[in-house]
Amino acid sequence: MAGEDARVEIQTCGEDDVFWIVAYVNGFECRGHIPVHSIEHGSVVANRLDSLVRDVYRTAYRAGFKNCQNVVKDALGVSR
Numbered sequence: 001m002a003g004e005d006a007r008v009e010i011q012t013c014g015e016d017d018v019f020w021i022v023a024y025v026n027g028f029e030c031r032g033h034i035p036v037h038s039i040e041h042g043s044v045v046a047n048r049l050d051s052l053v054r055d056v057y058r059t060a061y062r063a064g065f066k067n068c069q070n071v072v073k074d075a076l077g078v079s080r
């Protein structure tokens with residue numbers, strides 16, 4: 001379906017030997033940065049995170065706007 005593919009960007013950031021991942025979906029920054037041990041570790045995690053974000057977005061899009069939050073929570077295993 002045309003609109004179900006998100007524009008996902010995953011960036012590994014760092015400062016003073018502290019590293020984290022930031023995810024952007026359709027230009028919006030997702031809250032909650034993910035800590036990583038290094039730039040290399042960030043690259044490995046970023047690949048898996050990109051796939052997860054795309055799957056969750058696609059599933060939520062197919063479920064429709066009303067049910068979007070519940071679908072995202074179910075996909076991530078978060079209780080409602």
